[in-house]
Amino acid sequence: MTTAPLRIALTPGEPGGIGPDLALSLAQSDQTHDIVAIADPALLAERARQLQMDVTICEVSAQAPAAPAPQGQLNVLPIALQAPAQAGQLNPANARYVLDTLDAAIDGCTAHHFDALVTGPVHKGVINEADIAFSGHTEYLAQRTDTELVVMMLATEGLRVALVTTHLPLKDVAAAITPERLEAITRILQQDMQRKFGIAEPQILVCGLNPHAGEGGHLGREEIEVIEPVLERLRREGFALNGPLPADTLFTPKYLQNADAVLAMYHDQGLPVLKYKGFGQAVNITLGLPIIRTSVDHGTALDLAGSGRADSGSLHTALNYACNMAQARGHLTNS
Numbered sequence: 270m271t272t273a274p275l276r277i278a279l280t281p282g283e284p285g286g287i288g289p290d291l292a293l294s295l296a297q298s299d300q301t302h303d304i305v306a307i308a309d310p311a312l313l314a315e316r317a318r319q320l321q322m323d324v325t326i327c328e329v330s331a332q333a334p335a336a337p338a339p340q341g342q343l344n345v346l347p348i349a350l351q352a353p354a355q356a357g358q359l360n361p362a363n364a365r366y367v368l369d370t371l372d373a374a375i376d377g378c379t380a381h382h383f384d385a386l387v388t389g390p391v392h393k394g395v396i397n398e399a400d401i402a403f404s405g406h407t408e409y410l411a412q413r414t415d416t417e418l419v420v421m422m423l424a425t426e427g428l429r430v431a432l433v434t435t436h437l438p439l440k441d442v443a444a445a446i447t448p449e450r451l452e453a454i455t456r457i458l459q460q461d462m463q464r465k466f467g468i469a470e471p472q473i474l475v476c477g478l479n480p481h482a483g484e485g486g487h488l489g490r491e492e493i494e495v496i497e498p499v500l501e502r503l504r505r506e507g508f509a510l511n512g513p514l515p516a517d518t519l520f521t522p523k524y525l526q527n528a529d530a531v532l533a534m535y536h537d538q539g540l541p542v543l544k545y546k547g548f549g550q551a552v553n554i555t556l557g558l559p560i561i562r563t564s565v566d567h568g569t570a571l572d573l574a575g576s577g578r579a580d581s582g583s584l585h586t587a588l589n590y591a592c593n594m595a596q597a598r599g600h601l602t603n604s
């Protein structure tokens with residue numbers, strides 16, 4: 270069965286990082302779908318020259334029909350840099366440019382000019398240095414789409430990890446895990462596992478917050494006072510939730526073999542395990558958004574920008590997930 274080509278917005282992100290290199294690498298083969306890089310064409314042309322890649326930059330408009338690029342061509346929706354960009358170097362003057370590319374992509378998705386958004390890595394620090402409060406795409410997308418709450422989930426072969434809290438200092442994590450937040454996050458995870466991944470009764474493992482899941486209250490009381498009551502309430506509605514489990518032993522085959530997703534309490538509880546298993550082949554998905562958004566699993570890798578040594582595995586995973594999710598959504602809409 271052949272399906273109509275999709276149109277996917279790709280934001281290469283930080284212009285000094287590896288995002289432009291990865292976008293250009295797509296021109297190494299014919300595309301099945303129309304992947305439109307939202308970026309400065311001159312930046313891409315200069316990076317292609319640096320990488321000794323022969324790529325034709327084809328400027329397109331937001332509203333153009335889907336036209337997959339042949340080998341050697343990259344379709345680009347032009348957004349101008351604010352200042353010259355060099356591989357490996359950050360410049361706060363381009364923070365606005367990075368957000369402009371994201372805004373164009375989000376607007377294009379909400380106007381249905383694009384079927385999904387795939388983001389390359391941005392540098393959170395340099396955007397803040399430009400006096401723009403920014404903690405990550407996840408939070409920015411929620412704000413820009415008027416979505417109260419979204420969930421960050423990373424996935425690789427055999428493991429999905431969703432997070433109750435995302436980009437905040439460790440000292441603020443415990444207070445952020447309120448019953449309301451935990452319940453709402455768990456509901457979004459359950460719903461998107463059903464709707465986006467077709468899993469009718471998702472089996473979800475839930476981490477405790479404290480070592481040994483609080484050791485019966487002797488190493489912290491959040492499990493007793495917050496996590497267990499929420500899980501119990503949701504179990505009564507039919508949610509298949511196992512936890513709160515000690516995070517150090519939850520990530521073992523005995524538990525993972527029958528699980529569809531793990532719900533971790535904070536960023537560095539869940540993501541190091543995910544990245545140990547699948548760094549370079551994993552995808553970051555924002556659940557709960559009105560648009561489809563996936564992303565690479567890595568950062569800006571300034572040390573590799575312009576070197577030709579950046580691995581595009583995660584970009585391909587992110588594109589595959591975005592296309593599959595967009596096709597599944599189209600299928601649901603048409604049925």
Ligand SMILES: NC(=O)C1=CN([C@@H]2O[C@H](COP(=O)(O)OP(=O)(O)OC[C@H]3O[C@@H](n4cnc5c(N)ncnc54)[C@H](O)[C@@H]3O)[C@@H](O)[C@H]2O)C=CC1
Pocket residue numbers: 282287388389390391392393394406564565566567568569570571572573578579580581
């Ligand atoms: N999706 C996003 O926008 C993300 C952005 N970041 C941002 O990236 C910046 C740098 O973060 P780091 O912690 O240094 O992580 P990083 O992922 O940029 O780099 C960590 C290590 O992995 C290597 N690496 C990363 N991507 C690679 C690739 N595609 N191929 C080969 N090697 C690769 C780098 O060379 C470095 O040694 C930070 O500002 C962070 O906020 C981090 C993660 C995700």
Ligand SMILES: NCC(=O)COP(=O)(O)O
Pocket residue numbers: 404405406407408540553564
């Ligand atoms: N560690 C994942 C990460 O930082 C990506 O965050 P986001 O920019 O996708 O919100």
